[in-house]
Amino acid sequence: MIGGGEGSQIGPAHRLGSGLDGLFEFTAGALDHRPEAGRSYGQQLGLAADRSYGDWREMLEGESAREDRVDLVTVATPNSTHFEITKAYLEAGFHVLCEKPMTMTVDEGEQIVRIAQENKRICAVNYGYTGYSLVRHMRAMVARGDLGKIRLVNAEFAHGHHADAADADNPRVRWRYDPAQAGVSAQFADCGIHALHMASFVTGQEVTKLSADIVSCIASRELEDDAMVNFRMDGGTVGRLWTSSIAIGRQHGLSIQVFGEKGGLRWSQEQPNQLYWMPLNQRLQIIERGETNLSPEADRATRVTIGHAEGMPLAFANIYKDLAEAIRAEKETRPTDPAADLYPRATDGLRSMAAVVAVAKSGAAGGEWVDARPPMFR
Structure with missing residues (x-):
């Protein structure tokens, strides 16, 4: 380390x-x-x-x-x-x-x-956050067609921990809104890219273009503390994303909803043991982490019996578990277990950085739609 x-x-x-x-x-x-x-x-x-x-x-x-x-x-x-x-x-x-x-x-x-x-x-x-068991089950449900064609994905990562204007000179907060230290973006680069990556991870689609409305609600900040981003994905899905650091009353605030032709899914990081599934014209169902008959991806990412919480360190552990399998497979010259081949790659990091630049560019241009792909993927 x-x-x-x-x-x-x-x-x-x-x-x-x-x-x-x-x-x-x-x-x-x-x-x-x-x-x-x-x-x-x-x-x-x-x-x-x-x-x-x-x-x-x-x-x-x-x-x-x-x-x-x-x-x-x-x-x-x-x-x-x-x-x-x-x-x-x-x-x-x-x-x-x-x-x-x-x-x-x-x-x-x-x-x-x-x-x-x-x-x-x-x-x-x-x-x-892609290491959570039920996030991986969402991805599996989308991939096997349970939702049909995905129409809309809505992602949020909004908290209120930087809402106090009196914190303007707090060094643990100030640097995040300083272009010299944070770059071209603050809140979107810090939290928004988690939500955007989650949208791509679950849907299996990549963002192609976006339009952003960014604002510094605390006037002394040079970079944004709130952003609303509309985006389009390469599989035809429409995307909406809100990220904020001034949403008083919100604690962590990462959540995702996916809506397809045949049903919708909803998951929140603060209640990670439940995944809400609404098949078209049927009743709402609650899928519990650790229950039987989940996907291999979800089963592999579950360690604690049903009804007990699994938190962020265990989600991180699933990323490490994926990496251990990939490294071992390379040493043993064999294919990686498909249920383990889920760790985020450098290409994901690159796409996120391109989206950060695109959000800053679009926000400065009053919400103009811009290409969100890195040049090497255009």
Whole structure:
């Protein structure tokens, strides 16, 4: 692991998720931008002294020289460093799981896709919410035709945790709305791309064009804290997306609804054990996580018996479980289990970055429809 040090929000979720199934062992780390703090914290977590590194370059050199070098590197550093670190480790022959956003620009994203392909290495991006069992069951239901042709997908990721204008100078909040540190987008790049990726993951379709209305409801912010995005997908599906950080009363706020010719589905991350399914002209049904006769994708992603909650670290664990299967399949020169071949790829990270740029462009142009595809996929 690179980053994810003491006090990190995301580091513990990765360490819990990666070790949950006993498929990965946390073996090496460069956990802090302060070398001594990183070495010390790594050893507190059980890393050997010679594998608790001061920075990512030292770790790259040290692990590259070992016969028992790590199989997978998780990049959980600040956004602006993702490209440089991911690129270096892919070129050195390591598999990488990078936190989102994968890069800060579309050009960087295209470079990562090409480097991963040329070096035949896995580059995954942590859209971890796709690890939830019932999200995977939604995808399976859509793929097997239970809903018929998909007409409309509606996705939300709206919370109210940045609604206090008095937080304008809080450094943990301020940087997110500063173009010098966050890039061209704030709320959409932070949360909206999770909802957009979820829409693509569940429907099996990619976004082709979009129109965005973006606003800074707190006037001191240079970047948006609320966005409404209309989009079109390559399978003909119409998309609607709302993301906000000023929606007081909303806590996490990730949800998705999918409407097809033969039925509709609804799921919320805050109530992840229930999937609401309404077949056309029938009664509403509640599908429970862990019940019998679900899809292989859902069964594989379920560990706890029905009626008990499975949360975000277990969703992350499913991404790691997918990656372990992919790495093992490569070593054993066999096909990957189809029910496990669901981890988000570098291409997903690239498409997300292209959508971020498209939202910023459309918003600045008063909602003009713009191409949301990266150049290499046009």
